[in-house]
Amino acid sequence: MFAFIQNIFSIPELRRRILFTLGMLAVYRVGCHVPTPGIDASVLAKFFEGTQGTLLGLVSAFTGGALKRMTVFALGIMPYISASIILQLLTVVFEPVERLAKEGEQGRKTITKWTRYGTIILSVIQGSGIAIGLQTMTGPAGEPVVPNPGTGFILLTVITLTAGTAFIMWLGEQITERGIGNGISLIIFAGIVANMPSALVNSVRLMKTGEITLFISLLILIIMALAVWAIIYMERAQRRIPIHYAKRVVGMRNVGGQTSHLPLKINMSGVIPPIFASSIIMFPATVANLVDVPWVQKIASMMTPSHWLYNLFYVAFIIFFCYFYTAVTFNPVDVADNIKKQGGFVPGIRPGSATAEYIDTVLGRITFAGAIYVSAVCVLPTLLISNLNVPFYFGGTSLLIIVGVGMDTASQIESHLISRSYEGFMKGVSLKGRRG
Structure with missing residues (x-):
């Protein structure tokens, strides 16, 4: 382990990228503790004590506790994700965006610019809803969360929260460009991981006081270990389509006659579906939690992770985004054309459109299996934990994001190690034509 870390930090560029990423994540965590002006933090903390295991508790977990403390980063990165969803949907249904x-x-730069504008617009809308809702919130004794409500407080809160989201968006883009890993995913990863120490300490405290038994704690650990194993296994699982290449004469040589395969991942969309599904459900449900109307509150009570209606919508959105994201990122027609141009073919399938249809059929089947796997990981542990009355939220969605982002980041580090330290990996290997 120490040798691996030493190899990582022995490469100047990789060391610079990792330190830059850690520095940007540290800036994000500092911002999660800068309070929004005009709010009584003690009263707000009492209000959020009853939201553990609810949707507000889930949102707070994704923002690293920033929403619970109502800091400048309270909106988190969810407005950016929602804007990305809208632009990707327009890519499929709106021809100018598709072009x-x-x-x-x-074209990607233009779409990125539009995504930034959409993020600001959604941040203003969500910030306005939160600011108005904060003025109606009270503590257990009826004390107001906002001592001095009014138009000034609403404007200040909207500007603060929007600026915080814009800054997080900039941090994520900087990490992606100059650091290691996907910046947006790492920010969500950091927000979830930041809640783990307090959750573990709270669990130990409850075990000492006898509120939860040792058996339940061991059962939760076993469930989490099995979920991590299933995530790692399924994320590496592939369906390999055999490809044969016919022999061709190029100049004076015979080229081809080889057998290869087309690897199709079971879960080609990664952690995107649960993140997208959570962001879509969070937007209307968060607004409903902040509106003091009886029928709206009834709907908000149903949209909690332990309720069957929430999980029904959640699974439906996950399955939809698994298919949608796979369709956006993988085109069977282009893949079939490339195989045909290189003189390849799938055994028993005619090259061209027939190959594209075959790949599309296989992709549809494995995507369904991947969608069921992602849904099970995200929903089943949450249901089991909620039924066991665990007082903190750490469900399958969090595990999927943590393991998925961790594997993706480790893969990028490994790629840098291979590309920058090729000679180090080849010590002791004798290659034909290599001179000592």
């Missing part, structure tokens, strides 16, 4: 997506680097 932009096919224009290469310049």
Whole structure:
């Protein structure tokens, strides 16, 4: 382990990228403790004591506790994710955006710019709803969360929360460009991991006081260990389609005659579906929690992670986004055309459109299996933990994000090690044509 860390930090560029990423995440964590002006933090903390295991508790977990403390980063990165969802949907149904997506680097820059504008608009809308809702919230004794409500407080809160989300968006883009890993995913990862120490300490305290038994604690650990094993196994699982290449004469040589395969991951969309599904459910449900109307409150009580209606919508959105994201990122027609141009074919399948249909059929089947796996990981542990009355939220969605982002980041570090330290990996290996 120490040798591996030493190899990582022995490469100047990789060391710089890792330290830059850690520095940006540290800035994010500091911002999660900078309070929004005009709010009584003690009263707000009492209000959030009853939200553990509810949707507000889940939102607070994704923001690293920033929402519970109502800091400048209270909105988190969810407005950016929602804007990305809207732009990706428009890519499929709106032709001008679809043309932009096919224009290469310049088109992607335009879509990124539109995503930033959409993030600001959604942040203003969500910030306004939170600011209005805060003025109606009270503590257990009826004390107001906002001592001096009014238009000034609403404007100040909206500007503060919107600026905080814009800064997080900038941090994520900087990490992606100059650091290691996907910046947005790492920010969500950091927010979830930040809640783990307090959750573990709270669990130990409850075990000492006898509120939860040792058997239940061991059962939860076993469930989490099995979930981690299932995530690692399924994230590495592939369906390999055999590809044969016919022999061709190129100049004076015979080229081809080889057998390869087309690897299709079972879960090609990664952690995107649960993140997208959570962001869609969070937006209306969070607003409903802040509106003091009886029928709205009834709906808000149903949209909690332990309620069957929430889980029904959650699973439906996960399955939809598994298919949607796979369709956006993988085009069977283009893959079939590339195989045909290289003189390859799938045994028993005609090249061209028949190959594209075959790949699409296989992809649809394994995507369904991947969607069921993601849904099970995200929903089943949450239901079991809620039925066991665990006083903190750490369900399957969090585990999937932690393991998935961790594996993706480790993979990028490994790629840098291979590309920058090739000679180090090849010590003691004799290659044909290599001179000592």
